[in-house]
Amino acid sequence: MSRGQTIHLNPAPSVLSFANIGGKYEADGPLSAYFDHLEQNSFFGESTYEKAESAMQKFALITALQKAALKSTDLDCIFGGDLLNQCIGTGFAMRNFSTPYYGLYGACSTMGEGLSLAALLIAAGYLETAAAITSSHFCTAERQYRMPLPYGSQRSPTAQWTATASGCTILGQEGPGPYITYVTRGRIVDKGITDANNMGAAMAPAALDTLSAFFQDTGYVPGDFDRIITGDLGKLGSQILLDLARQDGLELHANHSDCGLLLYDLQRQDMHCGGSGCGCSAAVLNGYILSMLRKKQWNRILFAPTGALLSPTSSFQGESIPGICYALCISNDKE
Amino acid sequence: MSRGQTIHLNPAPSVLSFANIGGKYEADGPLSAYFDHLEQNSFFGESTYEKAESAMQKFALITALQKAALKSTDLDCIFGGDLLNQCIGTGFAMRNFSTPYYGLYGACSTMGEGLSLAALLIAAGYLETAAAITSSHFCTAERQYRMPLPYGSQRSPTAQWTATASGCTILGQEGPGPYITYVTRGRIVDKGITDANNMGAAMAPAALDTLSAFFQDTGYVPGDFDRIITGDLGKLGSQILLDLARQDGLELHANHSDCGLLLYDLQRQDMHCGGSGCGCSAAVLNGYILSMLRKKQWNRILFAPTGALLSPTSSFQGESIPGICYALCISNDKE
Numbered sequence: 001m002s003r004g005q006t007i008h009l010n011p012a013p014s015v016l017s018f019a020n021i022g023g024k025y026e027a028d029g030p031l032s033a034y035f036d037h038l039e040q041n042s043f044f045g046e047s048t049y050e051k052a053e054s055a056m057q058k059f060a061l062i063t064a065l066q067k068a069a070l071k072s073t074d075l076d077c078i079f080g081g082d083l084l085n086q087c088i089g090t091g092f093a094m095r096n097f098s099t100p101y102y103g104l105y106g107a108c109s110t111m112g113e114g115l116s117l118a119a120l121l122i123a124a125g126y127l128e129t130a131a132a133i134t135s136s137h138f139c140t141a142e143r144q145y146r147m148p149l150p151y152g153s154q155r156s157p158t159a160q161w162t163a164t165a166s167g168c169t170i171l172g173q174e175g176p177g178p179y180i181t182y183v184t185r186g187r188i189v190d191k192g193i194t195d196a197n198n199m200g201a202a203m204a205p206a207a208l209d210t211l212s213a214f215f216q217d218t219g220y221v222p223g224d225f226d227r228i229i230t231g232d233l234g235k236l237g238s239q240i241l242l243d244l245a246r247q248d249g250l251e252l253h254a255n256h257s258d259c260g261l262l263l264y265d266l267q268r269q270d271m272h273c274g275g276s277g278c279g280c281s282a283a284v285l286n287g288y289i290l291s292m293l294r295k296k297q298w299n300r301i302l303f304a305p306t307g308a309l310l311s312p313t314s315s316f317q318g319e320s321i322p323g324i325c326y327a328l329c330i331s332n333d334k335e
Numbered sequence: 336m337s338r339g340q341t342i343h344l345n346p347a348p349s350v351l352s353f354a355n356i357g358g359k360y361e362a363d364g365p366l367s368a369y370f371d372h373l374e375q376n377s378f379f380g381e382s383t384y385e386k387a388e389s390a391m392q393k394f395a396l397i398t399a400l401q402k403a404a405l406k407s408t409d410l411d412c413i414f415g416g417d418l419l420n421q422c423i424g425t426g427f428a429m430r431n432f433s434t435p436y437y438g439l440y441g442a443c444s445t446m447g448e449g450l451s452l453a454a455l456l457i458a459a460g461y462l463e464t465a466a467a468i469t470s471s472h473f474c475t476a477e478r479q480y481r482m483p484l485p486y487g488s489q490r491s492p493t494a495q496w497t498a499t500a501s502g503c504t505i506l507g508q509e510g511p512g513p514y515i516t517y518v519t520r521g522r523i524v525d526k527g528i529t530d531a532n533n534m535g536a537a538m539a540p541a542a543l544d545t546l547s548a549f550f551q552d553t554g555y556v557p558g559d560f561d562r563i564i565t566g567d568l569g570k571l572g573s574q575i576l577l578d579l580a581r582q583d584g585l586e587l588h589a590n591h592s593d594c595g596l597l598l599y600d601l602q603r604q605d606m607h608c609g610g611s612g613c614g615c616s617a618a619v620l621n622g623y624i625l626s627m628l629r630k631k632q633w634n635r636i637l638f639a640p641t642g643a644l645l646s647p648t649s650s651f652q653g654e655s656i657p658g659i660c661y662a663l664c665i666s667n668d669k670e
Contacts, residue, residue, distance in 0.1 A: 002411075005435050007461050048652050076337075077520060084646070085420040087440045091523065091644035095657040100340050100520035102448060103440040103644065103659075105422045113437060117452065124459030126342050185412060185435035188426065309426035309438065311419070317383055322430040324438075 005210070006184040006217035009123040012334045014175030016070075016129065018286040019063035021056050023138070023164030025271075026283065029264045034287030036063050042139055042164060049139040050088060056166035056279070057082075057093035057135045060286070064131065064168040072097040075170070076127040079114035081105050082135050082278050083162075085144065089135050099131075107307030108203075108232050109186065110134040111167065111282040112326030115303075118171050119180040119328070128173055135166035136277025145196075145312055156197035160234045160260055160276035167282030169290070178293040182329035184214040188309065190322040196315045200237020200260075200273055203306040206323030207233060208244050211304060214327045215250065222252055226298035229289060230325070231259030231281025231305040234274030235266065259284040259305070281305040293332060300331040340545070341519040341552035347669045348457040349510030351405075351464065353621040354398035356391050358473070358499030360606075361618065364599045369622030371398050377474055377499060384474040385423060391501035391614070392417075392428035392470045395621070399466065399503040407432040410505070411462040414449035416440050417470050417613050418497075420479060424470050434466075442642030443538075443567050444521070445469040446502065446617040447661035450638075453506050454515040454663070463508055470501035471612025480531070480647055491532035495569045495611035498598060502617030504625070513628040517664035519549040523644065525657040531650045535572020535595075535608055538641040541658030542568060543579050546639060549662045550585065557587055561633035564624060565660070566594030566616025566640040569609030570601065594619040594640070616640040628667055635666040 002008075019036045027038035037059060044052040044059075057080070065072060078097070081104035082089035094101050106113035114132030121127045139149060141162035147153040171180065189209045193202040207230050215221065222228060233241055238258045245252045259281040260274035285303060292298045304327040310319070329335075337343075354371045362373035372394060379387040379394075392415070400407060413432070416439035417424035429436050441448035449467030456462045474484060476497035482488040506515065524544045528537040542565050550556065557563060568576055573593045580587045594616040595609035620638060627633045639662040645654070664670075 002461050002463075050648060050652065081440055083421075085648060086418075086442065086644065086646035088644070088646045088649045091657050092649065092654065095523040095525045095644075098522055100522050101659065102452065102520065105416060105438040105440040107421065117437065120456060120459065120461060124455065124461070126337050126455060126459070128337075185437065187433055187435050188430040190430045309421065309423070309430075311421035311423045313385055313420060314423045314427065317385065319427065322426050324436065 004217035005213040006182055008182055009119055009180055011123060012179035012181045013119045013122040013171045014177050014179050015290060016170045016172040016175045017064045017067035018169045018290045019060050019067060020167040020283040020286040021059045022283055026163060026165050026263060028269060031263055031288045034291055049137055050084060053089035053135050053137040053140055054093040057090060057133055058096060060166040060168035061131060061133055064170045068170045072099050075099045075129050075131055077130040078133060079104060079117050080133040081110045083107060083141055107309055108276055108278050109305045109307030109324050109326050110278045111285055112305040112328060115169055115328055116183040116326050119183055122171050122173055129170060131168055131170045133168040134278040134282045136162050136279035138162045138164045141277060155272055158198040158236055158273055160199060160273045161271035162277035163263060163275045163280035163283060165279035165283035167286030169286055178330050178332050179334050180328055181331050181335040182218055184210055184327040186210045186324045186326045188322045188324050190320050192320045194320045196310060199276060199308045200234040201240055202308050202321035203323035204233055204237045204240040204244060206325040207241050207304055207306050210325040210327050212250060222255060225255055225300055225302050227255055227257050228252055228302045229257045229259060232276040233258050233306060234260040236273050293330060303328045303330055339552035340548040341517055343517055344454055344458040344515055346458060347514035347516045348454045348506045349512050349514050350625060351505045351507040351510045352399045352402035353504045353625045354395050354402060355502040355618040355621040356394045357618055361498060361500050361598060363604060366598055366623045369626055384472055385419060388424035388470050388472040388475055389428040392425060392468055393431060395501040395503035396466060396468055399505045403505050407434050410434045410464050410466055412465045413468060414439060414452050415468040416445045418442060418476055442644055443611055443613050444640045444642030444659050444661055445613045446620055447640040447663060450504055450663055451518040451661050454518055457506050457508055464505060466503055466505045468503040469613040469617045471497050471614035473497045473499045476612060490607055493533040493571055493608055495534060495595060495608045496606035497612035498610045498615035498618060500614035500618035502621030504621055513665050513667050514669050515663055516666050516670040517553055519545055519662040521545045521659045521661045523657045523659050525655050527655045529655045531645060534611060534643045535569040536575055537643050537656035538658040539568055539572045539575040539579060541660040542576050542639055542641050545660040545662050547585060557590060560590055560635055560637050562590055562592050563587055563637045564592045564594060567611040568593050568641060569595040571608050638663045638665055
């Protein structure tokens with residue numbers, strides 16, 4: 001059933017398995033117990049950082065397949081993407097598997113974008129199983145979006161830290177849960193923010209737009225959720241979202257979290273405004289969040305990753321930053 | 336119904352409208368009568384080539400909406416992407432419309448990728464209307480993938496010419512046709528080609544992989560189609576596809592065409608191996624191909640755009656070129 005921007009999935013696809021991988025700063029963070037693998041060496045056994053990012057994705061997919069007792073040839077489709085130009089982190093990882101593939105570009109919202117498409121096509125009966133996957137790597141992102149690492153550039157106080165991480169979810173028609181029960185597709189929102197070192201501010205209005213649509217379309221209220229988890233607004237972006245939402249009469253303070261704030265300890269780790277990158281929300285979802293649901297610590301959450309659809313070229317040309325956000329209701333009940 | 340890589344769409348979504356736009360070389364080509372607009376100035380009224388690419392997409396979407404008598408707020412979803420880093424051609428065009436958006440990266444296969452997702456979600460009943468859109472621009476692609484234009488680099492004989500064009504299809508649950516009756520999702524195929532000036536050779540094996548899956552899954556034979564139209568293998572890539580297919584017992588010679596060969600007159604225009612770029616197959620589909628179907632000159636075609644998932648960085652690092660291809664059966668009958 002479709003209403004507004006939200007689709008109710010009935011039958012609701014089930015999470016079959018999930019897996020993630022992170023680097024040394026993720027290992028040093030508060031969620032380290034929720035990773036399948038943590039690697040101290042940023043090259044992950046490869047010769048370049050770009051190949052390292054592909055290696056992380058291969059690990060995440062293979063581990064998720066193993067946990068679901070599936071072979072890659074059993075998998076009906078993979079939905080994936082990343083931040084690298086032409087999404088080579090994903091393309092070069094996925095060429096190792098003979099699984100049909102849809103490439104996505106949703107910046108840091110990619111985990112939500114891929115998971116929503118996978119869930120929709122499974123609920124429709126077109127696919128039996130599908131994976132959603134994404135990644136980011138601090139070193140590939142710095143080189144591409146900002147400065148070569150050896151320059152040692154000083155970071156702006158509003159900057160976020162691109163997570164070196166990957167996460168993969170495998171969904172199926174039947175399974176132990178949790179279930180994807182609602183999907184809200186996002187619209188592009190651009191409020192004129194031009195500071196590429198302040199992505200949280202640029203993306204917060206998109207998060208509000210999608211969350212407002214979700215609550216309006218479904219009739220749920222924020223109190224119905226154990227957590228409403230955006231990703232990756234960081235410290236400043238989260239504050240902006242909460243303020244904007246309050247102005248709109250939407251009270252999110254009580255149970256809002258953000259993947260960019262969960263992944264690192266900002267008191268101890270020098271990540272400025274928090275984590276970001278496709279791999280941030282992907283690793284937090286495919287470790288901490290889905291584990292908390294499986295352990296019945298939580299029963300129903302709203303996962304709402306956000307993306308900033310800029311490029312260095314668009315910023316050089318004076319453009320502002322378009323944001324987008326996809327929301328998924330993930331629940332232990334099929335609803 | 337799903338079988339192998341192919342999904343039979345029942346009810347089959349209908350094309351509601353289509354629109355395209357091209358530049359001066361497209362205006363000089365044999366399909367000029369099949370464009371909604373042709374512009375002599377490569378800037379399309381904008382100050383940069385990247386903004387020109389977004390302007391082409393805006394024109395294509397607005398024109399397609401007008402032809403379908405729809406407003407952008409009536410449209411349930413847009414599926415789009417392009418070749419530019421972080422897909423800014425599409426992102427910055429689509430921020431002007433309050434329509435939910437899924438960003439894709441499928442290189443020159445994007446028209447097929449987007450159209451297949453739009454068709455699947457409409458057939459499932461989740462969307463009433465959806466648009467698929469993409470573009471490319473010779474000047475943005477040369478700068479990003481090859482050399483700045485003022486260098487005047489000599490082109491390799493196997494090189495293809497990135498089309499300056501955009502195309503948009505709007506699909507709906509009910510309509511006058513033609514209908515999208517089957518969708519075959521593609522797998523990444525990489526046969527080790529490393530020459531970034533020979534994309535046709537890199538993509539031909541992916542085209543064969545998807546076309547073989549389509550014929551095996553559906554029971555159709557090539558003779559059932561008025562045309563089997565790949566995009567954009569160009570002259571050399573098309574020859575490789577026909578040769579490889581013949582080795583596999585699949586005879587495509589009689590009715591194969593390629594968007595890269597249709598868009599330009601290679602005898603007269605100096606495009607070397609033919610056209611390429613997301614906009615090539617998008618403009619040929621959303622002009623010539625869908626017009627031929629609407630005019631009943633053709634009754635059933637197979638549209639199979641191909642993409643090369645490389646980046647300059649992957650080539651600099653010595654990587655080969657992964658290819659992908661999506662196939663759609665488009666027919667005047669619902670089948």
